[in-house]
Amino acid sequence: MIGDLLTAAVRVATPLALAAIGETLVERGGVINLGIEGAMLAGALGAAIGASSAGTGAGVAVAVLAGVATAAIFAAVAIGVRADQIITGTAVTLGMTGLTGVIARRFFGVGGAGLSLPTLPPLRIPVLAEIPVIGEVFFNQSSLTYFAYLVIPLTGWLIFRTRYGLELRAAGASASAAAASGVRVGRVQTGAILIGGAMAGLAGASLVLAQVGTFTERMTGGRGFIAIAIVVLGRQRPGMVAAASLLFGGATALQYIVQASGSGVPYQLWIALPYLLALAAVGRRRPIGP
Amino acid sequence: MTAPARLVSRWARHGLLEALLAFGVGLALLAVFLGVAGFDVGASLAALWRGAFGSWYAISSATLVRATPLIVLGLAFTLGSKGGGLNIGMEGQFALGAIAATWVGLHATALPPFVAIPIVLGAGAVAGAAWMLLPVAMRLRFGVTEVISTLLLNFVADAAVSYAVTGPLQEPSHIYPQSGPIAISGQLPKLITGARMHLGLPIALLLALLLGLLFWKSRWGFRLRAVGAGATAARVTGGIAASGVLATALLWSGALAGLGGAIEVSGVSYALYQNLSPGYGFTAIAVALLGRLQPLGVVVAGVLFGALEAGAGAMQRDAGVPAVAVQVVEAVVILTLVILTRRQERDQ
Numbered sequence: 001m002i003g004d005l006l007t008a009a010v011r012v013a014t015p016l017a018l019a020a021i022g023e024t025l026v027e028r029g030g031v032i033n034l035g036i037e038g039a040m041l042a043g044a045l046g047a048a049i050g051a052s053s054a055g056t057g058a059g060v061a062v063a064v065l066a067g068v069a070t071a072a073i074f075a076a077v078a079i080g081v082r083a084d085q086i087i088t089g090t091a092v093t094l095g096m097t098g099l100t101g102v103i104a105r106r107f108f109g110v111g112g113a114g115l116s117l118p119t120l121p122p123l124r125i126p127v128l129a130e131i132p133v134i135g136e137v138f139f140n141q142s143s144l145t146y147f148a149y150l151v152i153p154l155t156g157w158l159i160f161r162t163r164y165g166l167e168l169r170a171a172g173a174s175a176s177a178a179a180a181s182g183v184r185v186g187r188v189q190t191g192a193i194l195i196g197g198a199m200a201g202l203a204g205a206s207l208v209l210a211q212v213g214t215f216t217e218r219m220t221g222g223r224g225f226i227a228i229a230i231v232v233l234g235r236q237r238p239g240m241v242a243a244a245s246l247l248f249g250g251a252t253a254l255q256y257i258v259q260a261s262g263s264g265v266p267y268q269l270w271i272a273l274p275y276l277l278a279l280a281a282v283g284r285r286r287p288i289g290p
Numbered sequence: 291m292t293a294p295a296r297l298v299s300r301w302a303r304h305g306l307l308e309a310l311l312a313f314g315v316g317l318a319l320l321a322v323f324l325g326v327a328g329f330d331v332g333a334s335l336a337a338l339w340r341g342a343f344g345s346w347y348a349i350s351s352a353t354l355v356r357a358t359p360l361i362v363l364g365l366a367f368t369l370g371s372k373g374g375g376l377n378i379g380m381e382g383q384f385a386l387g388a389i390a391a392t393w394v395g396l397h398a399t400a401l402p403p404f405v406a407i408p409i410v411l412g413a414g415a416v417a418g419a420a421w422m423l424l425p426v427a428m429r430l431r432f433g434v435t436e437v438i439s440t441l442l443l444n445f446v447a448d449a450a451v452s453y454a455v456t457g458p459l460q461e462p463s464h465i466y467p468q469s470g471p472i473a474i475s476g477q478l479p480k481l482i483t484g485a486r487m488h489l490g491l492p493i494a495l496l497l498a499l500l501l502g503l504l505f506w507k508s509r510w511g512f513r514l515r516a517v518g519a520g521a522t523a524a525r526v527t528g529g530i531a532a533s534g535v536l537a538t539a540l541l542w543s544g545a546l547a548g549l550g551g552a553i554e555v556s557g558v559s560y561a562l563y564q565n566l567s568p569g570y571g572f573t574a575i576a577v578a579l580l581g582r583l584q585p586l587g588v589v590v591a592g593v594l595f596g597a598l599e600a601g602a603g604a605m606q607r608d609a610g611v612p613a614v615a616v617q618v619v620e621a622v623v624i625l626t627l628v629i630l631t632r633r634q635e636r637d638q
């Protein structure tokens with residue numbers, strides 16, 4: 001029972017962690033991208049279309065491309081002409097909701113994508129999966145979860161150990177000071193936004209291919225926004241961001257168990273729980289964004 | 291200067307040219323996108339026009355009915371942003387307003403309409419403001435931007451509606467996830483027989499007028515604009531308590547959005563449903579920006595987007611294009627406007 005809950009928590013946490021790790025880079029550069037909700041949605045549709053036409057590998061590739069393309073729109077407006085980031089991000093998410101709705105209808109008809117989509121099955125890692133309790137929980141997951149395990153330390157290395165990371169942090173601390181010392185702020189921020197878009201696209205792919213198994217309109221349901229709250233809770237540190245994702249994954253997975261067991265508490269409270277948790281998370285921290 | 295040139299320069303000064311351009315770009319990109327996606331562009335746009343302005347029925351029973359909540363919510367966003375706050379949570383405040391209006395409306399059977407209607411609408415406004423209390427408190431106490439908190443509360447509000455229509459407010463037979471009809475005395479009267487247009491429209495116009503007077507003729511409006519233009523400058527040179535002005539603006543913004551939900555229940559649906567708003571809370575951001583954050587502009591933009599929403603329904607019925615397609619137009623309008631505004635600021 002607990003094992004099942006934790007396994008589900010890791011599965012549910014994967015898209016959150018992927019998107020949040022990407023957004024960590026973005027926010028390290030002093031930018032907040034509310035458009036990752038739209039990028040995740042675009043990635044979800046891209047994954048569904050790619051997977052239904054040429055298998056799961058194509059699905060992941062199309063998802064990444066869709067996420068990057070969405071992030072590129074945000075970067076062009078928010079960095080290119082320095083328009084308001086919040087308004088721009090909101091508009092990008094709004095537009096992607098419409099765009100994915102129309103394209104999905106065109107591709108899958110009124111009935112939707114159905115359940116015939118090829119999916120990413122859990123892969124048991126031979127030795128590691130034998131570890132009592134946590135073996136099953138962490139090492140019997142889809143390939144995208146293992147990719148997330150790799151990306152977490154990699155992002156830490158990128159932020160704290162590379163020249164790019166230094167420039168990114170400088171841009172985030174003070175754009176004008178960074179520019180004065182020769183950092184190409186716009187270029188550095190745009191790089192982070194595009195990586196963030198790729199990660200949000202992957203998040204959408206993992207939602208469709210490793211969790212839900214189909215595409216529905218607005219299926220991301222605010223997960224991109226939750227990822228932003230996760231970045232706040234994880235203080236923009238990859239390891240802590242990953243841990244915060246797991247916390248949210250657990251809070252979401254809880255509702256499946258509780259709904260099945262039929263306790264007296266209205267199930268809507270469990271649906272609202274991750275969002276309330278996110279509110280509590282941002283409430284404890286210093287202001288974020290510009 | 292010739293008369294047409296004077297007119298053009300007047301329009302340019304008020305941002306009308308940008309607004310027209312943005313709306314045109316939005317529609318043009320929609321047409322291109324529908325063509326690329328393989329829909330019949332001519333038939334789709336013809337259906338859009340028919341559903342929006344094609345007949346008196348379309349105007350009086352679809353376009354203006356849709357425009358009403360958009361105007362009210364557009365004013366809500368305008369009020370918040372005049373004070374320097376971004377209310378991205380209007381969807382949630384709208385839902386809470388609808389819940390409160392339904393709850394009061396179900397119990398208003400014994401009251402005459404001139405008592406019941408103000409109570410129903412007032413309950414919606416109070417609920418909307420109450421839903422804004424937490425974001426305001428978080429902003430003042432912890433400096434947390436209202437953007438994230440209001441956004442997250444949208445999803446909590448969704449769950450609250452779901453709870454209300456399957457729990458305490460569910461219709462008596464307990465079969466459908468919706469409330470029973472509110473008392474007739476709590477329902478806004480229709481303006482003309484045979485049209486769905488209701489008293490909510492004049493209420494929205496009146497609110498726009500009041501807000502315009504407030505912004506430009508009152509001391510509070512002056513403070514609001516000063517804080518919105520620059521909180522530090524307003525505090526230092528004007529001795530204005532910026533955080534208090536911002537909090538008040540956001541709370542009233544929430545109240546207006548809640549009122550929007552109440553007007554929708556009292557004038558259109560007469561009951562609480564899930565997904566009562568097809569995204570009005572986000573469309574209204576486009577409305578407010580297209581209206582250049584001016585009450586009169588918001589009214590015009592609200593009617594335009596109301597027409598778009600109404601036309602989208604017809605487009606879905608007659609041409610098979612999902613109604614969410616209009617969100618593409620909204621997004622393009624917003625992006626075009628923020629780009630044009632930035633360019634203007636830099637040129638000055």
